Amino acid sequence: MPCRSRDRSRSPRRAARVPGGCCAFEASKNAHRWAAYECHLSKGTFIREACQVRTRVIAGHAQCRTFVLCAEGQVPKNVSKAKNREEQVLAACTVRMNPYRRYCKMWGQIMHMSAREERKGYGSKLVVAVEELLRQEGVDILLAYPAPTTAAQKFWAKMGYQQQEDSFLPDEELIPRYEGGPLWPEENAVTEEPLDRLEKRLLVGGTQWAPREGEIRTRPGGEDRKFREVVWNPLDLRTRKPPEVFLTALQLQALLQPVRRRMRGKRPPF
């Protein structure tokens, strides 16, 4: 058996040490959003859907919120520098927020995920941070449709996202958007085959879901406007103000330690 340390030295990747550590937060300023958009667009995976990526990240369309990982002290501040990639984020993650139709709680669908430099642990750090930040807002389930690449498939598997025979979500949340529902199924851009839906349950304290009360606003939606789709107010998609959705480098480090411990014996991705 080859010695483990020798294996590691040959490994194509290792977590990069960022001086001062990394912080993770919701992109609340235009410079953060442009840097996140440029991070996504630096990946071939998202080139075909550049337009949607732009409106989702910059304008928050499709009920999206975007989160970024930055080296501390290198948070993008200037929009033109972010657009020119002179100020960059290490990783970006855009999540569609879905308030449950019947309960006062939310679930999320990860729409775009990218790491500026791959295989350095930035992607996994950001996912751990996003899970924690959303957990703090009572989000209990996250979904992802991995792109049909080895990197994406292995990445989501390592982060604990799995196909579920019985979905964690109630039936009404699994109605696809073309039928007026909240789920955005994804397909392979080339073969048009549906992609696998992976799910992860985040541990959120308490099991009693408060029922949603009052009328929910709807409008014609779905294919050919045949269905009624729910219309949420932007304030329904969060419980905290964007600048408050933040993990400092110390907080993120503390969050990653137990994950590292749980993965002792395997190899933590950061």
Ligand SMILES: CC(C)(COP(=O)(O)OP(=O)(O)OC[C@H]1O[C@@H](n2cnc3c(N)ncnc32)[C@H](O)[C@@H]1OP(=O)(O)O)[C@@H](O)C(=O)NCCC(=O)NCCS
């Ligand atoms: C998918 C992506 C976000 C992963 O981010 P990353 O920072 O490179 O991932 P990490 O370094 O944190 O790696 C975490 C784990 O993912 C898996 N992984 C990531 N890239 C991999 C690759 N190229 N081949 C095999 N496994 C890979 C590994 O299990 C890795 O852990 P390990 O190195 O300890 O084995 C990044 O590769 C990316 O931006 N890809 C292009 C855009 C994309 O496809 N996004 C996903 C759309 S669903």
